[in-house]
Amino acid sequence: MTRVSRRGWLLPSYYWALLALLYLPILVLLVFAFNDGTILAFPLRGFTLRWFTELFATEALMRSLRNSVVVAAGSSLVATTLATCGAIAVMRFEFRGKGLFLSVALLPLYVPFVVLGVALLLFLSTVGLPRSLWTIAAAHTVVGFPYALLILVARLVGFDRHLEEAAMNLGATYWQTLRRVVLPLIAPAIFAGWLTAFTVSFDEFAVANMVVGREPTLPVYLYSQLRMTARLPRVIAMATLIMAITLAIFFTLLWLHRLMARPPAATSPVRP
Amino acid sequence: MTPAVELRGLGKRFADQVAVDEVSLAIAPGEFFSLLGASGCGKTTTLRMIAGFESPSAGQVLLAGDDITARPAHLRPVGMVFQHYALFPHLSVFENIGFALRLRRTPNAEVARRVGQALDMVRLPGLEHRRPGQLSGGQQQRVALARALVSRPAVVLLDEPLGALDLKLRKAMQIELKTLQREVGITFVYVTHDQEEALTMSDRIAVMDHGKVVQMADPRTIYERPASRFVADFIGVSNFLPGRLRTAGGDVQIELSGGQLVRGGAVQDLPDGREVTVAVRPERMRLIATGSAGSAGPGWNEVAGVVRNVVYTGSDTQYFVELGTGGTVMVRVPNDAAAEQRIGAAAADRVRVVWEPSASAVLKD
Numbered sequence: 001m002t003r004v005s006r007r008g009w010l011l012p013s014y015y016w017a018l019l020a021l022l023y024l025p026i027l028v029l030l031v032f033a034f035n036d037g038t039i040l041a042f043p044l045r046g047f048t049l050r051w052f053t054e055l056f057a058t059e060a061l062m063r064s065l066r067n068s069v070v071v072a073a074g075s076s077l078v079a080t081t082l083a084t085c086g087a088i089a090v091m092r093f094e095f096r097g098k099g100l101f102l103s104v105a106l107l108p109l110y111v112p113f114v115v116l117g118v119a120l121l122l123f124l125s126t127v128g129l130p131r132s133l134w135t136i137a138a139a140h141t142v143v144g145f146p147y148a149l150l151i152l153v154a155r156l157v158g159f160d161r162h163l164e165e166a167a168m169n170l171g172a173t174y175w176q177t178l179r180r181v182v183l184p185l186i187a188p189a190i191f192a193g194w195l196t197a198f199t200v201s202f203d204e205f206a207v208a209n210m211v212v213g214r215e216p217t218l219p220v221y222l223y224s225q226l227r228m229t230a231r232l233p234r235v236i237a238m239a240t241l242i243m244a245i246t247l248a249i250f251f252t253l254l255w256l257h258r259l260m261a262r263p264p265a266a267t268s269p270v271r272p
Numbered sequence: 273m274t275p276a277v278e279l280r281g282l283g284k285r286f287a288d289q290v291a292v293d294e295v296s297l298a299i300a301p302g303e304f305f306s307l308l309g310a311s312g313c314g315k316t317t318t319l320r321m322i323a324g325f326e327s328p329s330a331g332q333v334l335l336a337g338d339d340i341t342a343r344p345a346h347l348r349p350v351g352m353v354f355q356h357y358a359l360f361p362h363l364s365v366f367e368n369i370g371f372a373l374r375l376r377r378t379p380n381a382e383v384a385r386r387v388g389q390a391l392d393m394v395r396l397p398g399l400e401h402r403r404p405g406q407l408s409g410g411q412q413q414r415v416a417l418a419r420a421l422v423s424r425p426a427v428v429l430l431d432e433p434l435g436a437l438d439l440k441l442r443k444a445m446q447i448e449l450k451t452l453q454r455e456v457g458i459t460f461v462y463v464t465h466d467q468e469e470a471l472t473m474s475d476r477i478a479v480m481d482h483g484k485v486v487q488m489a490d491p492r493t494i495y496e497r498p499a500s501r502f503v504a505d506f507i508g509v510s511n512f513l514p515g516r517l518r519t520a521g522g523d524v525q526i527e528l529s530g531g532q533l534v535r536g537g538a539v540q541d542l543p544d545g546r547e548v549t550v551a552v553r554p555e556r557m558r559l560i561a562t563g564s565a566g567s568a569g570p571g572w573n574e575v576a577g578v579v580r581n582v583v584y585t586g587s588d589t590q591y592f593v594e595l596g597t598g599g600t601v602m603v604r605v606p607n608d609a610a611a612e613q614r615i616g617a618a619a620a621d622r623v624r625v626v627w628e629p630s631a632s633a634v635l636k637d
Contacts, residue, residue, distance in 0.1 A: 162358035165325050168345040169352040170372035170419070180371075184362045 026243065033240040038230055051237035058234060064221035065238075068202055071133055071217055075140035076148075076197035082141075083148035083197075084190055088182070091156040092164075106146045113143070117210030124211060132213035139207045144197030151196060155189035192256045199249055203242070218242070274337040276301040276427055276459040277322060283330035284317050284483075291317045293483035294331070299461060299476075301336075301426070304453050306462045306470040309480035310506070315463045318480070319429050322461065324348045336426060351420030351428040351458075355435055357412045359404035365391075365415050366400035372423045390418035393452065410441050417452075427459045434469065446472050467507045471495060479503050496553075497537070501637045504551040511557070511601040513550040517542055517634070524634065526550050530597030534573040535629035542636065549635040554604035556631035559591055560624045561617050568626035577601075579621045591617060593625055601625060 032040050036048035055061060089095070090102060108116065120139050124131060163185070167177040183190075205219040212220050222238060225231045275298035284292040292314040299305045307315035320326040322333055324345030332341045340348055359368050367374070369390050370383045378386075391397050394414040404412055413433060420428050434442045434449075450473045453460045464470050470477050471491040478488040479502075487499040498504035501512065515526040515534070524536045526548060536550055559579075560568065568574055580600065581592035584607075591603040603625060617623050 160356070160358060162354045162356065163360060165323075165345070166352070166354060166358040166360070166419075167371070168325075169323060169348075169350070171346050171375045171423070172371075173346055176375060180375075181360055185360075 029236055029239055029243070032233065033237045035233070038233055040232065040236075051233040052241075055234050055237050055241075061218075061221060061225075061234065061238065064216050064218045067133055067215050068218035071137045071140060071208075072198045072201040075137045075201045076144050076194050078137075079141045079144035079197045080148045080190060080194040083145055083152050083193055084186075086145075086149055087152035087156055088178075090153060091159070105149055108143050109146045113204070113206035114210075116143070117207040120207065121210040130213065131211050133215050133217075135211040135213065136208050136217060139211050140197075140201035140204060143204060143207060144200050147196045147200055148193030151193040152186065152189050155186050159185065188256050188259055192253055195249055195253055195256075199246065203246070273300065275299055275334070276303070276336060277305075277461060278334040278337075279318070279322075279331065280334065281331035282318065282321060282328050282333065284314070284321060284326060285329040290483050292321070292328075295480075295483075295485055296331075297478055297485060297488060299427075299459060301459055302457045304450065304460045304462065304473055304475045306464060306474040306477045307480055308464055308467060308470040308477050308507075310465055313480040314483040315465075315480050316431055319431055319461060319463045322427075323350060323352050323429055349423075349425050349427075351423070351425040353413075353416045353420050353428065353430045353433045355432045357404070357416040357433075357436075359412055359415055359419070361404055363403075364400065365402050365404065365407070368404065368415060369419045369422050371419065386422055387418075390422040393421060393456070394418045395448075409437050410445065413437065413445065417449075421456065421458070425458065427461060430460060430462045432464055433462075435464075435466075442469070449473060471507070479506065481506075496631075497633055498551060498635065501549055501551070501635050504633065504635060509554055509602065510551045511554060513552070513595075513597070513599060513601070515548060515550055517544055517546045517548050519544050524629075526632075526634065528575070528597040529599075530595075532575060532597050534575070534632065535571070536632040536634040537630050542634075546636075549637065551633045551635055552601070552627055552631055554590070554602045555588075555606075557601065557603040557625055557627045559593070559603050559605065559617055560626060562622040562624060568624075569628065572626045572628055573632065574624050574626045576622070576624055579617050579619050579623055582617070582619060591623075593623060595625065 031044065033051060034047050034049070035044050036050065037045040086101075086105060090098060117139070120135070121131075124135060129135065159182075163181055164177050167181045168174075172180060203219055205223065208217050209220050209223070216224065218238070222235050225235050277299040279295050279297050282292060282295045283290070295314075295318055307318055309315045317326060321328050324340070324343060324347075328341060332339055334340065335348065335350070360371070363371070366387055369387045370378075373383045373386060387400065388397070391400065394417050396411060396414045396418065399407065399411065399415075404415065407415065413436075416433065434445050437445060446469055453473075462470070462473065471494070474491055476488065476490055477494050478485045479494065480486065481502055487494060487503045489497070489499075494503065495507055498507065498510070504510040504512070513526075513528055513534070515528045518525040518527050518533065525533050526536050527533055528550075534550065542548065558568065562576070575595050575597055577593040577595040579591055580594050581590075583590040583592070586607070588604050588606045591605065592600055593603055594600050
C-alpha cells in the first residue's frame with residue numbers, strides 16, 4: 001500500500017516540476033512578447049502587438065533572419081545531399097576504412113560547438129579566408145551532416161535489399177534502381193534529415209558566433225541586441241516567433257516519423 | 273537441344289566457407305527444375321548466381337548456350353520471384369508489373385495491354401491500382417509472378433515463393449503454379465526446402481547438400497531410388513535396415529544383421545560382402561499378423577517382429593514394429609475398410625513385416 005501511495009504523489013509532482021521548468025520560462029517569454037512596456041517586470045502594462053510590428057520594421061533584424069534562412073537552407077541542402085550519398089555508400093558497399101569514415105562523420109556530434117567554433121576561427125585566420133555567411137554555411141554543413149547521416153542510415157538499415165535486386169532483375173541499371181526504387185522509398189528520411197539539419201543550422205549560435213563576418217545570422221544578432229534594453233521586447237517577440245516555427249517543424253518531423261515507421265501493409269485494411 | 277540453363281563446375285566461396293561446390297547441370301527448355309535441400313545447402317546461392325546477384329568463384333553459367341557468367345544482373349533475360357516477393361511498396365500493382373516495360377520505354381498502350389495479360393495469366397485482374405500493402409500474401413505472390421513473367425523471359429527463377437503462405441493456400445498454389453508453367457512453357461528453376469513441394473511440381477529435382485548436388489532425377493526416381501542415405505532420409509520417411517551384400521547370380525540379396533536374407537532392387541558396382549543399408553518406404557511395407565491366413569506375394573521379403581506402438585493419424589495408421597533382426601521400422605497402412613479388416617494388430621502382437629523386393633533401395637552408406 002505504501003508503495004502505491006508514494007508513487008501516487010511522487011510521479012505527478014515530478015511531472016509537474018518538469019513541465020514548470022520546461023515551460024514556465026517559455027510562458028514568461030510569451031507574456032512579455034505581448035506586454036506593452038520595455039521593462040521586463042511585473043505588473044504587466046497591457047496587451048500590445050507593437051513589438052511584432054516593430055520587429056518587421058527593424059531592417060537589421062529582418063536581414064539577419066534572411067541570412068539565417070539562406071545559411072540554413074544552403075547548408076542543410078548540401079549536408080543532406082552528402083549524407084544521402086554517404087549513407088548509401090556505408091550501407092550498400094564494402095570498402096576499406098568504412099568504420100573510420102562513420103566515426104569521423106559523426107565526430108561533430110561529440111565535439112563541443114564552442115571548441116569547433118574556435119578551431120574553425122583559427123583555421124580561417126591561418127589560411128586567410130575572410131569570414132562571411134559562406135564560412136557560417138560551411139561550418140553548419142559540417143554540423144548538420146551527422147544528424148542527416150544518422151537519420152538516413154537508420155532508414156537504410158530497414159531497407160529490403162531484395163527490392164534493389166528485383167529492380168536490377170527487371171533490367172534496371174544501378175542508377176535507374178537508385179532513382180526509381182531507392183530514392184523514392186527513402187524520400188521521407190531525406191526530408192526528415194534535411195529538416196533536422198535546417199533546424200540545427202537555424203538556431204546554432206556557438207559556432208556561428210565565432211566564424212561570423214559582417215553579416216550576422218539571427219541568433220548572433222539577437223545576442224548582440226540583448227545589451228540594449230529598449231530593443232529587448234523585440235528580441236523577445238522574435239524568439240516567440242521562432243518558437244512557433246520550431247514547434248511547427250517539430251510536429252512535421254513527428255508526423256514524418258510515424259509515416260516512416262508505419263509498415264506499408266497497414267496503410268489500409270485488406271479487403272477480402 | 274541447347275539447354276535453357278547450363279551450369280558448368282559452378283562454385284561459390286564466401287571467405288573460408290564453400291557455399292556451392294562444383295555444381296554442373298543442364299536444364300531443358302520448358303522444364304520445371306527444382307533445387308531441393310535444407311537451408312544452407314547452397315541452393316539459393318546457386319539461384320542467385322544464375323540471376324547475377326552473386327559472382328561465381330569458379331565455373332560458368334550458360335543461358336541458351338551463351339556464357340553469361342560475367343554479365344551483370346540487369347542484362348540477364350531471366351525473371352525472378354523472391355521469397356518475400358520484393359514488390360515495390362511505393363508503386364501500384366500496375367507499375368510493379370510494368371516496371372521492366374517502363375525501363376525499356378514501351379509505349380503506354382503496350383504496357384497496359386501486357387500488364388493486363390500478365391494479370392489475367394496469374395488470375396488477378398482488377399487490382400491494378402492497389403498498392404502491394406493492400407494485398408493479401410497470396411495476391412502479392414501472384415503480382416510477383418506476373419512481374420517476373422511480363423517481359424516473357426526464357427527462364428524464371430523462383431526462391432521459395434510459397435514459403436510465406438499458409439499450408440492450404442500453398443497446396444493450391446503448387447498446382448496452379450505447375451499448370452501455369454506448363455501453359456506458358458517457360459523454364460522454371462525453383463528453389464525449395466519443402467520436399468513435398470518439389471515432388472509435386474517438378475519435372476526434375478536436384479537434391480543439394482553441403483554445396484553439392486547429391487542426386488538429380490525425376491521425382492519418382494528420387495523418392496523410390498534414392499542415391500544415398502541422405503536423400504532417402506531427406507525426402508519423405510524411410511526405414512533403414514543395415515546389412516551386408518550377398519550377390520548370388522543375378523539376384524541381389526542382403527544379409528541383415530540377424531543373418532536373415534532379404535532381396536533388394538538393382539544395385540550397381542558394389543562388391544560382394546560390402547556393408548549396405550536397405551531403405552524401404554513405410555507405405556511399401558505390409559503387416560501380416562502371425563498365425564493369420566494372410567500371405568505375402570511370391571518372392572516378397574519377410575521379417576518377423578513385435579508391434580510396439582500404433583499411431584492413428586487420420587488418413588492412415590502407423591505401426592512401429594521392432595524387428596527380430598534388430599531395429600524398429602514404421603509401417604504405414606492406409607485407413608481403408610479392407611486394411612482394417614485385414615490387420616487389426618495391437619501393441620505387443622507378433623507380426624510379419626513384408627515388402628516387395630523392388631521396394632527396397634540398396635544404399636552404399
